Amino acid sequence: MPLGQVTCWTGLTLEPTTYDFWSLVVARLRTNFPNCRNVISALTVEPTWSCDYVRYQQHSHPSPAAWKRFCGRSIELIASGIPSLDTVLGGGLPLGSIVLLTEDELGTYSDMFLKTYLAQGLVHGDTVFLATPETNVKAFCECLPAPMESHADELADPKIVSRCYQLSDIVFGLVAIDSTSNPLYSEYTGLFQLHKISPVNSLTPLAEVSDDWAFKLIKKRLLIERLTLPPELDTVLRKLSSDASSLPPNLALNTERANILLKYRYTAKRKGDWLASEILGNQLREYGNRVDDRQSINNFASATLELACKLRKDCKGWKSGLPLSGPPNLQEFLKNVDSGCANTSEQGCTAAVPSSHELHNFKLFMSRSNPETQKAQNHELPLVESSRIQAGPLFRITPLAPHTANRIPYRQPSSHHPPPTDLKQTGFIAKKPSSSFGHDRDFSSNQSTVTNNVVPHRKPFSSHESNSIKTSNFGSSVGGIYSSRVGGRFKKWGNNEKEEEPVQSSEDDFSRRESSRGRGGFRGYGGRNQFDGSSFEEKHEQPPIGMAAFKTAREQLKIENQKKYGNSHGPSFGGNNHSETSYGGYGNGKYDPARTIKKSLGGKGVVNSKFVSPLISNNTSSDGRQQERQTSNSQENEEIDERLKNIEPRMIELIKNEIMDCGSKITWDDIAGLHFAKTTIQEIVVWPMLRPDIFTGLRRPPKGILLFGPPGTGKTLIGKCIASQSGSTFFSISASSLTSKWIGEGEKMVRALFAVARVHQPAVVFIDEIDSLLSQRSESEHESSRRIKTEFLVQLDGAGTDEEDRLLVIGATNRPQELDEAARRRLVKRLYIPLPDLEARKEMVQQLMKCERNELNPQEIDELAKSSDGFSGADMKHLCQEACLGPIRSLGPSQISSIAAHQVRPVNMSDFTSALKRVHPSVGPDDLHQYVTWNKTYGSGPNTFRFRYSKDLKNYSSV
Ligand SMILES: Nc1ncnc2c1ncn2[C@@H]1O[C@H](COP(=O)(O)OP(=O)(O)OP(=O)(O)O)[C@@H](O)[C@H]1O
Structure with missing residues (x-):
């Protein structure tokens, strides 16, 4: 996959309460990753519903290949769970994938996704897993990675860059384990891991393991227990290996992977991260070679499919496009899956596994950019000077001047991080890694960074902050929840703390951690609490070197929006900045605090409800700290305009994505001719929108205007120009799509459309082909179309609308004669847009x-x-x-x-x-004749025919 292209794959639990959460995440990823190629969302929850949806999607995009193309155009693909993902991804995650994962009550994801896909990320090394039951959307989103920057100029080989460039600092991994084959986990559903990933971008995301917890999913409760591995692990592993030999290749790989993981965990715990990484690196390379050959990818696909076929929740109507025998045209299919990997050899896409050439380049780079690397690897660095950590080339490991003020004292390896010993003694490895791999890859250097006090090149912080940061590498947004849930052991995160703690830490310890972490936790890291500009100002401190270069995703989003829309426009999520059009929607319109309520997107999240840890309640209920945390959360929650409160978030999202038009500026000069229409529109629409204070009372502008005339005469152009010239948000929708695209939901869409428009006022809602939406009502018409019509008329009439709303509906039609009379009345100004003279x-x-x-x-x-x-x-x-x-x-x-x-x-x-x-x-002469006649009767132009009612009606009645 070329540099900068990221595949976002979201596990969507599609329910009204969680959709907003995920759609926000997707939106955020899209914004933060402009090159984001695919956003794939998988629906799994409501079988019938998702099935219908999928059928509908299938209808539009019948073949898997088409789906693939569909993805390629950066359009959200909504598919029905695992089989379709299997079809799309072909059994392996592309390099650089971001996986956002939520667990469903049956543990489907952990049982299937993780087993067959996510664990594969262990091999691919660059896949970032994020899974969270977090209800505080804003907080979670702030944990999302900052936009990926191109470092192509710094590194010769883009593949290395993309592999090295981690996308997140926090990883929640839910790893399913095969409880039948593993006696250690017989009663558990999976492993629950919290990882802190160094922004140094180690080659494997599992490099710095924070903690392991085994979890059980019992109905909706997630029980988490600290994982303790028995000393006789090697016996277990040996058993696993022997079992694996008798298994079919795909299952053997699974077992082997679990095996590697266990070894790594165990070694990391007992012998330290550095050695564990060495072992892991070595083993992954071997394993990677096996998994990445095409045959194995295919095996994984079939394994997934087999599992998927057994899934009870799988709806009847849905069949995967991928046969059990593998993709029909493997070469073609893999071309897509390989996603840009130039290597089409039979060995498969090696994009996921570093080639020797890549490793060589990487080694060169390392030695060039960081002469201290070797020292680091040899553990010669006693201190790290945080202030000297700079934004710049990746993998910079900065040595310290021994007596500077800003230094982090060398931490003697604790029991948790024992000094490296020769693992040969342990019997876990046959030989010490001797290949260049172990050294070239940054396993050693990166993983050893924490253990050996070589601080990786990360988002820098000053020593002052380091106290909080060190203990807050994951924080309240994500870690905050878990910090309380999983109890102690966060000490591990802090270099200034001495010993790891038992699971059930004392209240004092808890509070100490809480306070030392600061409220921000990870956000502090991301710049909100400790590192945002204001905090620096408040503390009268200079941000540390390189700090300026670091922006949270949120800050970056703001900047991008400002660039894109200027100060007055631009969607943002959750900002209460008046200059933005926020998700809450009081951007360039009026911000009325009374109208806004604090609401957490996804706050009612079902996701969260599934993750109820007994620990959290034990730990927090007694002293009310949970309450405190809730308060702090609520302060940071999204502010949502109450006008959107009853609107389904996915509809809001749809409207914003598909209907809201932030297109190019159009001036009146771009429209040739049409002087009458232009002047009228300026008078009745543009000026009132610009000066609502003057155009009050009877001067109030009409709420609706109709542009009618032959096709291609500039009606849409006028609509855009109005929006552009009056500084309004332009919503453009074709009426036919309202009636066809959102079958059965048309009236909800209409309501949502108007609600969003009101939030973004002044707004122009342009409805093309309005005749198809507001045609004459008849007995025979379908109930759903009647409902849309009624809703539209209600909205247009302003029922339930504030008189002050600056909202203009422009209808455009080529068939004005088919308009319903009630609609005609509401579209007060009816302007004929004739053929150009x-x-x-x-x-x-x-x-x-x-x-x-x-x-x-x-x-x-x-x-x-x-x-x-x-x-x-x-x-x-x-x-x-x-x-x-x-x-x-x-x-x-x-x-x-x-x-x-x-x-x-x-x-x-x-x-x-x-x-x-x-x-x-x-346009034919007959057509023109119709327009002229209609214009004479109903139009607002100067040449319109006046029906002399008293006289003409007499004539009519006498006929
Ligand atoms: N008055 C005009 N001045 C400049 N360009 C025009 C004008 N009218 C039409 N065009 C050109 O024709 C194209 C189509 O115009 P537009 O989409 O506005 O027509 P329309 O009336 O909305 O058509 P339809 O009724 O089929 O939707 C425009 O993109 C523009 O290039």
Whole structure:
């Protein structure tokens, strides 16, 4: 996978209460990873519902291949759980995947995903697992990685970069274990791990293990217990190995992986991270070679599929596109799966496993960028000077000046981190890693960084902060929950603390940890509590060197939004900044604190409800600290506009993603002709939106206007221009998509649309083809379409709406005569947008040809305008496009490949003459007649026909 491309795979438990959580996460990932290629969301929960959805998706995207393409266009793929993921991913996670995982009550993910996919990440080394029952969305999102930066200039080989570049600092791993084959875990569902990943980006995310906990999932309760491995582990491992030999290859791999993991855990605990990493590195390489050959990938796919087929929750209607025999066209399929890996050899995609060349480069880089590496590996560094840690090349391990103020005292290896010994003695490894791998990979250096006090190049902090940071590498946002749940042992995170603690730590210890961690926990690390600008100011401290370079994802998002939308626009999630259009939605509109309520997205999260630890209640209830934490959480919760309170978050998300248009600015000059319409609109719409204080009472602008006329005459253009010129948020939706795309949910969509628009006011809601939404009501029409219509009319009428709302609905139609009369009444101003007249056509040609080299003189343009009588604006565009192809057509095929762009001759009149033979008006005289008649009767233009009721009605009745 090329540098910077990230696949986001979210495990979605799709329920109203959790959707907002995940959609926010997805949105955040998308924002933070502009190059993010795939966002794949898996639905698993409501079988019927997700099944319907999937069928619908299948309908639109029938084949797995199409799905793949669908992903490729950075569109969210919603699929129905494991089989489809299997189809999409082909049994292995691409390099650089981010996996967001939530556990369902049956443990489906842990049983299946993790077993067959996630553990594979152990091999791929770069996959980051995030799983959380966190209810505080904002807090969790702040734990998400900051945008990935390109370090291509620093490292020669992009593959190395992407492999080295960790995407997160905190990892929650739920690892399923095969309880039948492993006596150690017979009663457990899986391993629950908390990892702190060094931003130094070690080659394996499991390098710095914080803690292991075994967990049981009993119904909705998650019971977590400290994992203690018995000393006779080697016996168990040996048994596992012998069992594995008799298993089919895929299961053998699973067992082997569990085996490796256990070894690693055990060694890390007993012998220290450094040696454990060495062993792990060595074993992973061997294991990786096996797993990454194509046959094994395929094995994993089939293993997953087998498991998936047995899944009770799997809905009947859904069948995986992947047959048990493997993907139908393996080569083709793997091409996609390999995602950019240039290596198409039979050995498989080696993107996941460092080649010797990569390792060589990496070694070179290491030695070039960091001459101290060797020393580090030899444990010669007594101290780390945090202030000298700078943003810059990765893998920088900075030695210390021994007597500087900002130094972290050398921590003698504790019992938890015993000095490295020769593992040969332990009997766990046959030989000490001798290949360059063990040294070249940063296993050794990275993993040893903590144990051996070589602080990795990470988001830097000053010594002052280090006290809190050291104990707060994961914090209240994610770790906060777990910190209380899993009890003690967070001491391990703090270099200034001496010994690890037993699970059930004392209250004092708990509070000490709490206070030393600070409320921010990980967020402190991310810059909110300790490291944001304000805190530095408050403490009158200079941020440490390199600090300026570090931004939390949230800060980065803000900056990007500001860049993108300026100060007054731009969606953000949860900011209460007036200058932003926040998720809560009082961005550039009025911010009315009374209207906002504090709400945690996903706060009702079912996710959370599944993770009820007995420890948390024990630890926290007695002294009310939980309450304290809740208070702090609630302070940080999202503020959501109460107008959105009853709207399904996924609809809000849909509207924001698909309907809200932040497109290019359009000025009135871009619209040729249409003077009457333009003037009227400026008077009745733009000025009132700009100066609502003047346009009050009877001067109040209409709530709805209708633009009608032949197709391609600029109705949409006008809508966009209104939004652009009045500084409004533009919502553009085609009425037909309301009725077809969101089957059965149309009226909810309408309600959501108006709610979001109100939040983002001033807003223009542009509804194309409004006739299909508000056609004449009839007896025979479908109930759902009637409901949409009613809802729309209610919204348009302003029922339940504030009179002060600056919301304009613009309907556009080519068939005004089909509009329902109630709708017609509500669209007060009905403006005819006719075909462009001679002058307008001339203007269009001039405008369109402005950017093309041409030899047209004013007479020729006049002539052209005359010859194009009856053309719409869109036809004129088509005509110019056709003419511009003239010079290219005049070249022979041989010249096309060789000619320089500037040598292509300019467009001339002859090109237009031939184009005029090919392009014809798209509007017929009969159609025009209808518009003119309707305009005369209902239009708001100056030439409209006045029905003389008293006289004409008499005539009518006498007929
Ligand atoms: N008055 C105009 N000035 C400049 N360009 C125009 C004008 N009218 C149409 N065009 C060109 O035609 C294209 C189509 O216009 P637009 O989508 O606004 O038409 P429409 O009236 O909304 O069509 P439809 O009713 O089919 O949706 C525009 O992108 C623009 O390039």
